[in-house]
Amino acid sequence: QDAKITEKSERARKEFLKKCEKIKKTAAxxxxLILETANKCADEYHKLFGRIGVHPLMxxxxxxxxxxxQDREETWVIYKPPLWQMGGYTDLWFKSLTDRMRGTKNKDEAEEKYLQSSRPEVIQEWHCLETGLHWIPKQHAKTDMKGWGFIQRLDVETxxxxxxxxxxxxxxxLQVQMKLHVNTKAYLCLVHGRLEHRTQHVKRSFAELGSEASTQVMLQxxxxxxxxFDWTASGKWTSRNKRMAETFFQPLAYYHRKEDNSDYTL
Known part of the structure; x- marks a missing residue:
């Protein structure tokens, strides 16, 4: 049996599409103006699905x-907990970190500000706080090593x-290895519903919504x-970025919640 979309998620999806249609009618x-319209819809997405503001994982x-x-000669591996995001760019990260450190006596106080804030914080800023920027070669700092050496990203909840x-x-x-899929990665995810116990393959097209990297979302x-979708397919929005994503998934465990008689699949 395929997983069923929860009633709450379905209501949010319909409300999101309804609000976007109203916004689109006023757009040139x-x-x-198309980008401004898309940003307004991205704001509505965040309001309905709860990715901005007080987060339920907090x-x-x-x-x-x-x-x-790991801390090796040429590589770090850092564990990113939930509620740490990875959007933005170097100048913004550095400015935000500088502002955050004002009024603090030492690094420990600055760390505590990040840990106790009520919103998702940027993992790149934390990395800068912990290590400084002296390790980036000067000849590459402004050009080749954009993004402070971060190779990949994870979503805010991941x-x-x-x-x-x-x-x-x-x-x-490392960038070449990622591009050629030399490395593989897997995710553990607890989802609503009960998936059939077999290996399945999904391939979907996704498109971005919102121009700000820190709040941008990808929609199927x-x-x-x-x-x-109609604006992109008809060529009205030509600059929009789209990409294909595919993955295999397989159920590992099943759970049942007695309180509301709901099923979950890991």
């Missing part, structure tokens, strides 16, 4: 502390290892989930 069709103790799993290069040589080598690119 030049590129600048606890009274704040966020979990990132920790370094926790797991993140690779950071210390040298330009290692960054290029079809008429049921993407309010701008």
């Amino acid at each position: 069709y030049n590129e600048k 606890t009274a103790e704040g966020k979990k502390r990132p920790r370094y799993l 926790d797991g290892p993140v690779i950071i290069a210390k040298t330009w040589r290692n960054m290029r080598a 690119h079809d008429s049921s989930n993407d309010p701008f």
